[in-house]
Amino acid sequence: MPVSSSPAFIVLRGSDPLPPTLARPVLAIGNFDGVHRGHRAVFEAARSMARERGAPALALTFEPHPRTFFSPQTAPFRLTPEGAKLRQIAASGLEGAIVLPFDQALATMDAEAFVRDILVGRYGVSGIAVGFDFHFGRARAGSPTFLEGAGRRHGFAVTVVDPMRDEDDPISSTAIRKALSAGQVGHAAHMLGRPFTVTAEVRHGDKRGRTIGFPTANLALAGNIDLAFGIYAVRANTADGRRFDGVANFGRRPTFDNGAPLLEVHLFDFTGDLYGQTLEVELHAYLRPELKFEGIDALVAQIAEDARRARAVLAQL
Structure with a gap:
């Protein structure tokens, strides 16, 4: 993604001289x-x-x-x-x-x-x-x-x-990180002045989501990101400028493998292939913690409920 949509914005690095302007x-x-x-x-x-x-x-x-x-x-x-x-x-x-x-x-x-x-x-x-x-x-x-x-x-x-x-506390990067680690994405957005956003390349995963009716775009975030594990209502911007509502899980997938943290984003009403593309994901609401389910049927039922709640939350924005 470009630094700016405006050609007037100039980025200088190191000892680059200032232009006369x-x-x-x-x-x-x-x-x-x-x-x-x-x-x-x-x-x-x-x-x-x-x-x-x-x-x-x-x-x-x-x-x-x-x-x-x-x-x-x-x-x-x-x-x-x-x-x-x-x-x-x-x-x-x-x-x-x-x-x-x-x-x-x-x-x-x-x-x-x-x-x-x-x-x-x-x-x-x-x-x-x-x-x-x-x-x-x-x-x-x-x-x-x-x-x-x-x-x-x-x-x-x-x-x-x-x-x-x-309220009583100075707005700071530290306070925003603390809010995100507690799942308080609304509070973080208030301090940021916009939703907290992550950007990463869509990678191949285990493709379980498509087999249960909820295909996901999988994003590996920075290794030290301290974001609460759980389910989020999100909006995502694709590299070609399209925008979709969705629901996302950030965590280790305890029902399956308890593996490395991954952001799995299910985009509503999306068809197509995003592999290798850059996806920008805005976190708008924290819906619940990540849970372990005893079987696929229970998991699918919960994902459907999460999607319903995410649609309702995003419709109010």
Whole structure:
């Protein structure tokens, strides 16, 4: 899937120079995993600053996520892998994104050097927008307060965006992951500002579904995704632009093999072959936990009930 439907959105990587049309930018800086409502408030702050200065507004983000760089075995799962993150940033109205590789050199760079050499020296920033909890530089020494002081020294404006709250708690990528692990996809969607979505290639499975009247598209999700096992009401977008309601199971299939976690999606009123194609699946409601059934008849009856409930839930959206 393309990064953006708009040809105006520009993605720069590493030390790519800014084109003249993007000179003296205002940068929204962050990891932006999930591109949730709090992140979009940072983007809007950058756009507001840019309008005041007659400057372009860009995002500056990092790949891989710093937590993946420092601790790849224990890093939390990504809400938005790089492609999905860039598509969401493009949809936010910014003019482009700069993707800096988070490597050993960047990890050991001190905060002042990052400001002096990258923000000022490489990009010539006129303004910076960050969230209240943004930190950068070796040992996370760069804070919003540090940035404000650096802006006074180097001549760029700084806006620090207060937390956006969901009831009493700040909206954060961590809070969204916690909601998804508990099956609270509606709460996660409220914090994201859209349904949580996964994208993967449809792979061949055991083809049991077609033998019981419920053929499925099988997707292997990221190995460390912490999504509650169970049944979901979903909407899926195919690579050719079609959209279908459906019901999905994410789990280990305890009735059959208790194997590796798999997302099995049954699309309502779909005919055709999706093998090898990319499917984008939106999770709209968690219907029940994954269960083990004593026989195929009980399983089929439950799937039919799950499909009925999913249709009813999705009809209300």
